[in-house]
Amino acid sequence: MRRSLSFRLVAVLLSAQVIAFGAIPLFTFLISISGGAPASNMTINDWAQGHAYDLVVGSLVRAADGSVRLDASPALRAYMAEQPRLRVAAIDARTRAVAHGSSPELAATLAGLGKIEAASLRFHISDDEDENSRGYAYRTAPPFEDMLIAVYGYSFQWNDLLFVIGSLFSIPGLLSASPMIFGAVAIAWLMVRRGLAPLRAAAAEVSRIDLDSLDQRIPQAGIPGEVAPFVTAVNQAIDRLSAGVATQRRFTANAAHELRTPVAILRARLETYDDVTFTQELKRDVRRIQTIVEQLLTAARISNAESAMDEELDLSAIVLTMVADYMPLVIENRRHIEFDPPPSTVLVRGNRRALECVVANLIDNALRAEPEGGTVLVQVGRDATIRVIDHGEGISHDELSKIFEPFWRKDEHSRGTGLGLSIAKDLVELHAGMISVTPTPGGGATFEVSLERILT
Incomplete structure (x- = not known):
């Protein structure tokens, strides 16, 4: 069964949108390292914050008494080994209790926030000698929704960029983007259907043309410029067909009429022997x-x-x-x-x-x-x-x-x-x-x- 042109166009448009969706991080990354958008105050190291944060969340363990401790996973230990300046901490957002395994220095810095409750926070510690060091704190999702996770001193590695792209195409990433995806599909389908409507109308006109209605032509009003040459060619083909059929009909009718002449002469000769x-x-x-x-x-x-x-x-x-x-x-x-x-x-x-x-x-x-x-x-x-x-x-x-x-x-x-x-x-x-x-x-x-x- 042949796929419709509408399906093919929508598939191409959707594929282009998916590629563009996945390319957003790449373009943003290139802008950040080129300094093309200084107002964003974003550095290349900021691309590591999501990866570091995810590794810390993956290392949280809730004990039988309900307390949470930060038990570094092998992946987190390997990541911290490559980045010796990286500090991590997990703090109970309600009690301000610091989870076991957290960096005391980083936890103490965050304690200075006092009564400020932040869902997410990007920060820099003022007495840090490295002016490019950045920190990130974010309140986790269930089952650790009461914990504030902080990472500081991370630096960019290429697998951090792969993590960002991968997170976009993960189930949570796709679910969050689903309204945009389904909206794009719906808009693309409506646009394609509307754009191909003149072509379907032209096809309907052609389907009604037979030997008894060769005087009909496909209307060109509203036909897109890309389709107009095809419609013109079809109309010209119908013109040639109409002319040929008219000639054949005229020829057949006249031949039958004209052949009567020699037959009539022959009959007259027989009658006047x-x-x-x-x-x-x-x-x-x-x-x-x-x-x-x-x-x-x-x-x-x-x-x-x-x-x-x-x-x-x-x-x-x-x-x-x-x-x-x-x-x-x-x-x-x-x-x-x-x-x-x-x-x-x-x-x-x-x-x-x-x-x-x-x-x-x-x-x-x-x-x-x-x-x-x-x-x-x-x-x-x-x-x-x-x-x-x-x-x-x-x-x-x-x-x-x-x-x-x-x-x-x-x-x-x-x-x-x-x-x-x-x-x-x-x-x-x-x-x-x-x-x-x-x-x-x-x-x-x-x-x-x-x-x-x-x-x-």
Whole structure:
């Protein structure tokens, strides 16, 4: 199960806060030794007071009669051995009785407080020759809540800093910091939830978009700057998808509509049977329908990656085959066709059936445009170009920019569906090629297909 982004962000924020919490002593320590905050009157030796105090508390023992004595633990003895100036004392806060094991000198100094009761006290003994010596007195927690523990003359060691950091992450330290920790978690969670609210709203908008609602977009109002590029990219993707779906729907609807034209013509010929022209016109109409359907199927298969596009093909052989296939129809329509091959083999990479459809479409268009008795010229150049040249009425300058648009025809009386050249253009572009049309000198049109030749 994937963790939510909210959980990850809160975890990162909480981890950063924990690290910062643990780093507080380090920063404070660096400030104290650098003298950056002289008003605090804190020296490096003050970092040892907590450790020394804790060792003294750990050495307190309550006797059977209720009295308390200071029985130095091994840890305290080791610590005092490293710090010969260290003095410790435990004093009953109510009776002022000094616990056995306390430093008499330190106990006597604290007795000078008289009736002053202090929960905690930092002090310096005035007649101490070392001006940097510090003392600390603190009233203990249960079970020795009536005892005032004092330490004096401690000096900093590196394990004192580790003790301070460790105490922060001890159970008492964490309990005391728990309000801050839980408050930080709650604040982080609320901030993350609030910050990600626009992203969740955007996701909800996307989930409602389907093929019937591609006009909807993700609102960008209130979207954070970090998320805005993602939302923009999604909206742009929906734009492309919407345009593609609209094109496909328009193509499908128009194809079904336009294919009715040759079918209607074929039906009319069957109903007005004429022995002289029937066979010739029937073959032409059937051939036109077959060419259109085969081009549609080929384009669909290539678009769906169902047909290979990496065949090594002899371009001249493909064009020659299509010229030969059209020869009977050329003869029946009292036209001529001429094939001009390249001087050597020209290899291209692509799909054989797709290129055959392109050539078939161009030859079919040229035969319909070529006047009776005229010659359609088909050329294959050594630079992997195919030219199909007719000598008919030609194409006007205004029509040149429209001729490859789906369903475009010169006029309503023009024969054909207006699909062939559009599909041919798509098939050529799937081969990373180009198709163009220019006027034929003397009249007519010249269609040229440029492909990438395989160099051998």
